[in-house]
Structures are given as structure tokens and as C-alpha cells.
Amino acid sequence: MAIKAKLFAGTALALTFCMAMGGCASNVHKVGGFGAKELDLTGYELTFEDNFDGDSFNTEYWRYPYAEEGVRKGGYWVNDAVSVRDGNLYITTDYREDGKFGPGWYSGCIETSVETYGGDETGAAEGHKGFSQTYGYFEVRCKVPEVVGSWAAFWMMPDNNFKDDTFGTGEDGAEIDIFESADAYLTNNRMHNSVTHAIHIDGYGEELKSLGSDYYYVKDLYDDYHTYGLLWTPEEYVFYVDGYETWRTKDKVGTVAQVSHYLMLSMEVGGGTDDDGNPIPGKDKDGNVWWCGDVTTNDKTKKYDFVVDYVRVYQKQA
Numbered sequence: 604m605a606i607k608a609k610l611f612a613g614t615a616l617a618l619t620f621c622m623a624m625g626g627c628a629s630n631v632h633k634v635g636g637f638g639a640k641e642l643d644l645t646g647y648e649l650t651f652e653d654n655f656d657g658d659s660f661n662t663e664y665w666r667y668p669y670a671e672e673g674v675r676k677g678g679y680w681v682n683d684a685v686s687v688r689d690g691n692l693y694i695t696t697d698y699r700e701d702g703k704f705g706p707g708w709y710s711g712c713i714e715t716s717v718e719t720y721g722g723d724e725t726g727a728a729e730g731h732k733g734f735s736q737t738y739g740y741f742e743v744r745c746k747v748p749e750v751v752g753s754w755a756a757f758w759m760m761p762d763n764n765f766k767d768d769t770f771g772t773g774e775d776g777a778e779i780d781i782f783e784s785a786d787a788y789l790t791n792n793r794m795h796n797s798v799t800h801a802i803h804i805d806g807y808g809e810e811l812k813s814l815g816s817d818y819y820y821v822k823d824l825y826d827d828y829h830t831y832g833l834l835w836t837p838e839e840y841v842f843y844v845d846g847y848e849t850w851r852t853k854d855k856v857g858t859v860a861q862v863s864h865y866l867m868l869s870m871e872v873g874g875g876t877d878d879d880g881n882p883i884p885g886k887d888k889d890g891n892v893w894w895c896g897d898v899t900t901n902d903k904t905k906k907y908d909f910v911v912d913y914v915r916v917y918q919k920q921a
């Protein structure tokens with residue numbers, strides 16, 4: 604079965620480039636240790652809240668990041684990988700022998716953009732308004748799956764999607780990875796039970812500049828809900844896990860974004876694509892195991908759920 608699937612442009616680079624460039628720190632920190640700074644939202648007010656009640660996501664805000672389902676890294680992003688039940692959003696990664704595009708690893712994503720990264724304005728439901736904001740505090744409460752070669756993420760992209768991007772500055776937009784749960788314990792033990800944060804600017808070509816955080820060890824990461832947040836001011840990005848500051852970056856990659864960004868919730872399946880555009884789960888084009896492990900080593904009979912309790916956004920009162 605060889606349905607030709609649409610190939611999405613590459614976003615959510617995550618640690619890929621960071622690792623390739625050898626620029627990542629590799630320390631592991633505990634969240635909330637002695638002296639850890641706690642989140643203080645004094646002076647901030649709620650501007651967006653989705654608790655994922657009901658039986659489907661709210662299409663006024665959220666949409667799939669494409670007009671048509673198709674290839675995404677080493678797997679496929681499809682609509683039915685996303686569901687809402689029991690007060691949670693589920694994004695499920697699983698292996699499907701009889702999947703829409705044939706045997707392979709399937710996953711999904713939703714975002715609050717009006718126009719997608721690939722420039723699609725189609726594909727959103729009628730009445731879709733989206734949501735984006737400049738500065739503020741952005742938080743997700745969620746539970747992430749324990750899975751090799753695949754990861755959950757809460758991240759943001761600029762409304763301008765790097766179109767007409769000025770190189771050398773991040774003021775005109777960044778991919779801001781509020782958290783990613785890549786777990787490559789088979790190949791890199793540091794990643795197990797931990798999350799990372801990252802900033803990428805200047806698009807995804809040669810001008811790309813990335814900064815990745817250290818690893819943050821989260822107790823019961825795969826068993827309990829945790830919160831992951833970003834406090835974004837005109838001067839800096841400050842990241843939080845469970846209300847404790849983990850990482851702070853100021854002018855380390857270009858400068859801090861001064862334009863509005865939309866929200867994304869996704870699960871990725873690591874892997875490259877062959878010359879025909881078909882996904883290669885768990886490996887790159889040259890046969891090297893993907894940087895966060897080989898997804899094909901997971902139990903193919905299991906479902907790996909990214910369970911999101913809520914997303915909340917706040918803005919500083921004038």
C-alpha cells in the first residue's frame with residue numbers, strides 16, 4: 604500500500620541540531636532543589652484557558668497543523684491520533700500495521716495558528732480564530748509517555764512562521780520549546796526521566812541557531828501530571844517545571860522575540876525520510892539511529908499517550 608503522503612516542512616527540531624552541533628550542555632538537574640526560585644504570577648491575569656472538557660478539542664482555538672494528513676519525520680501525523688476524553692486531551696503515538704498510509708508509526712499535533720508553518724490557511728474548521736500572544740506566562744499540565752525515539756512537546760512558533768525572517772536576531776520570532784520529553788535511555792541515559800527546554804531562531808536553513816538547556820530530572824515523570832511553563836518578557840525567557848525555575852536565557856541566541864507566537868502540542872516520531880519521501884522510523888537516511896533512540900524498539904502493541912489536563916496563558920497587567 605503506497606498512498607503518497609504529504610511531507611511537512613521540518614519544525615520542532617528540538618535537540619537534533621543541538622546534538623549535531625555538540626553545543627548542548629549535558630548536566631542533569633533536579634527540579635525544585637534547595638534555593639530554587641518559585642514562579643510568581645503577581646500582576647498577571649489569565650488570557651487563555653483550555654481544560655479539554657467535552658469530547659473534542661475546541662476548533663475555535665485549535666487546528667491540525669496541516670490541510671492534509673501525512674509524513675512527519677519518521678512517522679505520520681494523522682487527525683485520529685488526537686482525542687479528548689475524561690477532561691484531557693490525548694495525543695497518541697502507536698504502531699499501526701494497517702494505518703492510513705500503510706504500516707508505520709502514527710502520531711499527531713494540534714496548534715492555535717491561523718496559518719500553518721507550511722503556509723496553509725486551509726484545513727482549519729469554520730469559525731477558527733486561533734490564539735497567539737506576545738510575552739506572558741504559558742503553562743501546560745500534562746503526563747508524558749515513556750517511549751523511546753518519540754517525544755511529547757509543548758511549544759510555540761511565531762505567527763510569521765519565519766517568513767521574511769531577519770537573520771542574526773530572534774526578535775522577529777523563535778521556535779520556543781517550553782518542554783520536550785525525549786527519552787533515549789537506550790542510547791543516552793541522561794535523557795531518561797528528564798525534560799529539556801530549547802530556543803531556535805532564524806528559520807530552519809543554514810542560518811538556524813539553537814540553544815538547548817541541560818536536562819531536568821522530574822520525579823515520577825511518566826506516572827504523574829506535571830506543569831511546564833515559560834515566562835516570556837521583552838528581556839528574557841524563564842522556564843519552569845512544577846512551578847520551579849529551571850532555565851533562564853537572556854540574549855544567548857539572538858535576542859528575545861518581540862512578536863506574537865501561537866501554541867503547539869505534539870508528539871513526534873524520530874526518523875528521516877527516504878528519497879521518495881517515505882518515513883524511516885527510528886533512523887536517518889544513512890541508517891544511523893535517531894538521536895533520541897529508535898522508535899521501532901518499543902512494544903508495537905502499546906499506545907503511548909501524551910495526556911494534557913490543561914493549557915493556560917497569562918498576560919502581565921498594564
Ligand SMILES: [Ca+2]
Nearest residue numbers: 768769772805
Ligand atoms: Ca530571525
